[in-house]
Amino acid sequence: xxxxxxxxxxxxxxxxxxxxxxxAVTGVALDSRRATxxxxxxALPGARCDGHDFxxxxxxxxxxxxxxxRPVGALPTLVVEDPAAAxxxxxxxxxxxxxxxxxxxxxxxxxxxxxxxLAAMLAESGPTLATEGxxxxxxxxxxxxxxxxxxxxxxxxxxxxNAPGEIAQLTAWAQPDVGVVTNAGPAHLEGFGSLDGVxxxxxxxxxxxxRQGVAVLNADDDFCGLWREMAGARRCLTFxxxxxxxRHRGHGSRLELDLGGGxxxxxxxxxxxxxxxxIAAAAAxxxxxxxxxxxxxxxISSAAAVPGRLExxxxxxxxxxxxxxxxxxxxxxxxAIDTVTGFQAAPWLLLGAMGELGAETAEWxxxxxxxxxxxxxxxxxxxxEAAAPAAEAFGEGGRCFDNASALIEACRAExxxxxxxxxxxxxxxxxxxxxxxLTCTEPTREGEGR
Numbered sequence: 001x002x003x004x005x006x007x008x009x010x011x012x013x014x015x016x017x018x019x020x021x022x023x024a025v026t027g028v029a030l031d032s033r034r035a036t037x038x039x040x041x042x043a044l045p046g047a048r049c050d051g052h053d054f055x056x057x058x059x060x061x062x063x064x065x066x067x068x069x070r071p072v073g074a075l076p077t078l079v080v081e082d083p084a085a086a087x088x089x090x091x092x093x094x095x096x097x098x099x100x101x102x103x104x105x106x107x108x109x110x111x112x113x114x115x116x117x118l119a120a121m122l123a124e125s126g127p128t129l130a131t132e133g134x135x136x137x138x139x140x141x142x143x144x145x146x147x148x149x150x151x152x153x154x155x156x157x158x159x160x161x162n163a164p165g166e167i168a169q170l171t172a173w174a175q176p177d178v179g180v181v182t183n184a185g186p187a188h189l190e191g192f193g194s195l196d197g198v199x200x201x202x203x204x205x206x207x208x209x210x211r212q213g214v215a216v217l218n219a220d221d222d223f224c225g226l227w228r229e230m231a232g233a234r235r236c237l238t239f240x241x242x243x244x245x246x247r248h249r250g251h252g253s254r255l256e257l258d259l260g261g262g263x264x265x266x267x268x269x270x271x272x273x274x275x276x277x278x279i280a281a282a283a284a285x286x287x288x289x290x291x292x293x294x295x296x297x298x299x300i301s302s303a304a305a306v307p308g309r310l311e312x313x314x315x316x317x318x319x320x321x322x323x324x325x326x327x328x329x330x331x332x333x334x335x336a337i338d339t340v341t342g343f344q345a346a347p348w349l350l351l352g353a354m355g356e357l358g359a360e361t362a363e364w365x366x367x368x369x370x371x372x373x374x375x376x377x378x379x380x381x382x383x384x385e386a387a388a389p390a391a392e393a394f395g396e397g398g399r400c401f402d403n404a405s406a407l408i409e410a411c412r413a414e415x416x417x418x419x420x421x422x423x424x425x426x427x428x429x430x431x432x433x434x435x436x437x438l439t440c441t442e443p444t445r446e447g448e449g450r
Contacts, residue, residue, distance in 0.1 A: 001027050001094055002149040006065055009040070010078055012093050013086040015067070019076035023064045028087065028146045030139060032058040041075075042087050043068035044139070051083075084139060091142030092173040098148035098155075100129070103285050104174055106159040106167055106202050107182025107218075109332045110278040111136070112306050113270070114182055117282035119156045120299040121291050126153030136160040141170045154289070162356075163191040164201045171208030178288045179205040180216035180281055184223050185331030190358040199223035203230040214288045216281065219243035237288055239280040246284040251276040255300075259283060259293050266300045271310045271322070272339035274332075279303075308432060310339060314440040318417035319345065321438055324424045325431040328354045330364050336424055337375050343420040346378040350407065350434055352425020353386035362389045369393030378419075383407050384429060404430070408437035 003024035010017045026038035032054035035041050041058035043051035043066055055063075055072040063075060067086055071077040080086040095102065103122075105115050119130035129152050135144050136158040144157060159170045171179070184199035192198045203223070206215045207230050215231035217224050220240035228236055239246040247258040248266075251273045257266040257280060268279060283296050305311045308326030315321040320343070324336045333354065340347040349372055357364045365382075369390035372380050380394040383401050391398035401407040411434075415421065421438065425431035 001025070001146050002097065003038075006076055006078065009067075009090060013067075013078065013080055013089050015078035015080045015086060017076060018071045018079055021076060025064060028067075028090070028143060029058060029063065030087075030143055032061065032063075035061040035063040037062035039063040040078075041066050042083050043072065044083055087139070087146070088142040088173055091145030092175075094148050095145045095155075095174060098150065098152055100148055100152045100155045101177045101289055102155040102157060102174060103178040103180065103289070104157050104159055104171060104176035104205055105180050105182070105285075106161070106205050107180075108185035108187040108198060108202070108329060109335065110182040110274065110281070111158050111160070112326075113275065113278045113309060114180065114282045114285075115156050115158045116306055117279060117299065117303055118285050120303070121282060121286040121296055122154040122156065122289065124295045124299070125289075125291055127151055128154040128156065130156040131158040134160075138166060138169065142173060145174060159205065161191075161201055164197065165204070167201055168204040168208055171205050176205070176209060176213060178214045178216060178285050179209050180285050181205060181218065181227060182278065182281055183218050183221050183331070185329055186357065186364065187329035187331070189360070190356045199226055200230075203227045206231040206234065209234055216284045216288065218277070218281065220277065237284050239284040240277060243280070246280050246287065248276045248280040255279065257283060257297070257300075259287060259296065261293070264293070264297065266297050268300050268303055270303050270305060271312065272335060274335035274338075275310070310336060313435070315415070315419075315421055315438050316440040317412070317415040317419060317421075317438070319415070319419045319421065321435060322420065322422045323432070323435040324422060325352075325435050326427070328352070328424050328426045328429070329357075330354065330368060333368055333424055334371060336422055337372055337377065340420050340422045341375050341377070345416075345418045345420045346376060347420045347422055348379040348381070348415065349377050350381050350383070350411070350421060350423045350431070351387050351390055352383045352429025352431040352434075355386075355426035355428045361386060365389040366393040369398065381407060381410070383425070383431065383434065387425070387429070404433045404437070407434055411438055
């Protein structure tokens with residue numbers, strides 16, 4: 001954030017400034033523990049605590065003022081009715097002042113991988129801000145926008161949503177130059193009601209682009225036609241195996257891309273055919289911002305897996321672990337299964353619950369169990385009651401566990417030395433505990449491979 005005075009922020013947000021002193025604001029902090037010198041601490045009410053109670057802690061860490069609903073502590077306070085709404089106004093203003101070329105990324109799966117790939121491609125052409133962690137919602141996006149300043153040339157902003165209208169709101173604040181929807185799948189169905197509802201919510205990004213904006217469409221997705229309609233007269237680019245512009249074939253070390261000038265080798269360490277699609281999406285966005293093809297290919301070859309997303313580890317049983325624990329929905333689970341069935345050894349699947357599937361939660365898990373059996377998975381062990389229908393539908397080789405410790409101990413006792421183990425689940429399942437418990441802590445011997 002370029003420096004702003006408290007008076008400037010008060011004028012922007014309609015806040016009443018209470019108290020004197022305080023230096024220029026050079027950043028925002030939504031957590032007092034993240035406050036640093038020059039921070040504006042945003043005091044938000046929470047389910048378990050009130051941010052106003054932590055104003056003194058923020059001050060001790062260098063915060064110069066508080067944005068809240070009432071005066072607190074010794075710091076000057078910008079008093080507003082809704083601190084979250086004021087934060088959004090401030091974020092939108094920081095974006096406007098920055099003048100960066102901004103790409104917004106949304107979709108049911110692949111958002112973070114596309115974001116990281118694209119940020120690496122753009123960074124070769126100038127300073128680039130990319131969404132950190134899970135700051136992709138109605139609070140996180142304004143927080144990221146507040147970090148923009150004159151020193152940036154590009155920004156890649158990830159957008160998530162749990163209900164219709166949220167992507168439209170995020171787009172209005174971020175004002176993207178380029179927008180991409182990676183895909184639409186059965187995720188967050190509780191909020192969207194149906195797969196069509198998911199697709200329309202993601203397409204709000206295209207409706208909100210400025211008239212000169214570029215919409216990047218997944219030509220392989222069943223909703224591509226809908227998204228093209230939602231993009232209206234805006235320029236559209238397509239990516240995918242069947243795309244007319246940015247095409248891909250093969251994956252991993254055999255990946256090839258056509259960026260408009262014919263097929264070129266684009267080997268990558270990223271696992272899975274779905275990552276070929278993610279790579280093509282990032283390449284299309286980079287090309288829309290005139291990144292040279294050579295830079296795009298170089299960044300693809302040096303890409304690293306995002307932690308918890310098909311991250312390959314050596315297990316303490318001697319074989320490979322594929323840590324895909326960051327999140328899960330039916331589509332991303334199928335993509336992960338497709339990836340591990342490409343290994344020589346028959347895979348095991350350790351599955352935690354897939355969340356936010358609404359009334360059809362049990363059926364989605366049963367379907368996952370049947371698909372895992374058909375794909376050649378050798379064992380399917382589940383953690384928790386919600387995931388149990390997957391093991392039951394899997395049949396012989398399926399097993400249910402109530403706690404992570406029991407699952408880990410059973411794996412240590414029964415995993416063959418050459419087994420490939422896929423570990424998957426939604427954030428609420430915390431399957432990273434299982435991955436950590438089964439990861440080898442010894443250094444991998446040089447020369448070992450898949």
